[in-house]
Amino acid sequence: MKVEQISVFLENKPGGLEHVTRVLADADINIRALSLADTSDFGILRLIVNDIDLAEKALKGEGLTIKRSHVVAVEIPDRSGGMLSISKVLTENNINVEYAYAFVEKSGENAIIIFRFNDIDAGIAALIKNGFTVLSGEKVYRL
Amino acid sequence: MIFNEEFETLPREALEALQLKRLQQVAGRVYHNVGFYKKAFDEAGVTPEDIRTLDDIKRLPFTTKKDLRDNYPFGLFTVPMSNIVRLHASSGTTGKPTVVGYTQRDIVTWSGLMARSLVAAGLTKNDIIHNAYGYGLFTGGLGVHYGVERLGASVIPMSGGSTKKQIMILQDFGPTAICCTPSYALYLAECGEGMGVDMRSLRLRVGIFGAEPWSENMRQEIEDRLGITALDIYGLSEVMGPGIAIECAEGRDGLHVFEDHFIVETINPETGENVPDGEEGELVFTSLTKEAFPLIRYRTKDISRLMKEPCRCGRTHARMARISGRSDDMLIIRGVNVFPSQIESVLLGIEGLEPHYELIVDRDGTLDTLEIRVEMSGDIFSDEIKSLQKIEKRITKDIKDYLGVTAKVKLVGSQTLKRFEGKAQRVIDRRII
Structure with missing residues (x-):
């Protein structure tokens, strides 16, 4: 992932x-x-x-x-509070963000946020556990 | 005024006779006490007994900084450590410094020569001297300090740094003379002016400046801004420290080398042949009276020329012109000697760094700046800014720790610095002095 x-x-x-x-x-x-x-x-x-x-x-x-x-790509609905929901999970799981950047998908419905965590595996696990869509590399390269 | 009238005004014939006698003594002493010199003399096919005239000094081998390094730390001392009362050190061309030792009598000799220098600059026992040369392993601070005490004047042992405090003391203690590097004198002037102090109205009347190259233009500027007479002093720790040569206030045309204690020669740095008086060459010193650490024909790498015409001050000792350059790549940055090779060894000590670097030396206002450009390599590059900044900080810290200079480190793209097939030219010196 x-x-x-x-x-x-x-x-x-x-x-x-x-x-x-x-x-x-x-x-x-x-x-x-x-x-x-x-x-x-x-x-x-x-x-x-x-x-x-x-x-x-x-x-x-x-x-x-x-x-x-390696970085992590997370897909979230492009609406108010989207980013907050992710950062809340990261805080709860004590995951540190080294840097992040974001873009909006072509369809305009979803935003994709790219994260670099201090502990990448723990970050992915926490996001998946909380129901976020973590995108695979293949999917992002083909966007 | 002359501190030691008898010896400083000896007729040249008597002076040269004294030099010959002392040269014969010191050559014998090093030959019989120091393995390095015995071997060097033997290889050159010369013995101390071969020295019958002063000109025979040319038969003696040179001593270089490399020889000092090879015998680090005490290998060239001619007396046991129990007779050594002080150690100083200066930058080596690599990580290790050059160590020098002094006996009790050496300290007396040195203090006397420094006292001569102060008097040549027009100072007396009634003066108060603000000594802003660094105290420590560097010979500048303590060398001047002992000379002032020997003269019987008052010394303010300021050392370097704390510029605002220095300005307060310049105002409150009313020193009449100052000793420091010429660039620090200008920096003091600049800071004082910035603080609203009228630097020309201080009691200062004389400045004795050395430990780095400077020029007539800088002299003019220092004199104008501080309202003083600025004089040039020369010394290097290997030979003794400050007080080997000084400009006299009367002549201000070259620095008198105290020839009863040193023999000074100028040579062609390529061939090692002596050049005639008046022609530029590398200065070579032989110390005649030092007990602990005499040096035979030490190559200073400083470029100057010698003048033996009488001076209006009455001193008969030869004068050397202001240092015009170096025959090696040593840089003097804020009074600290820095060899590019030292920087290279610091860089190579940091894992992942490649020896592709460039040194940019410049002057920001009155202070020297050193920028080290280091090429980025695949091994140290990271996608995180903080790891790259950590590398920059590490280099800055190591340079400061090993060399004592503050450098600005700049990471540059890989393969962007020049490559050299022959001798590398890694230094860009933009200072106009």
């Missing part, structure tokens, strides 16, 4: 994001979701793509520093 994400190191300077996205476009990679985290010096671009192996090969081929890691 884990989703694989690819992260790219970016220096904080103009052109960095363009470079990465151009490499992905040239390799015909489709980005499903992304988040860009930044500090004063550097940024981390986190991506979920349709073909992670191909994306890794293309980015590495350009000398970029990348890392593959």
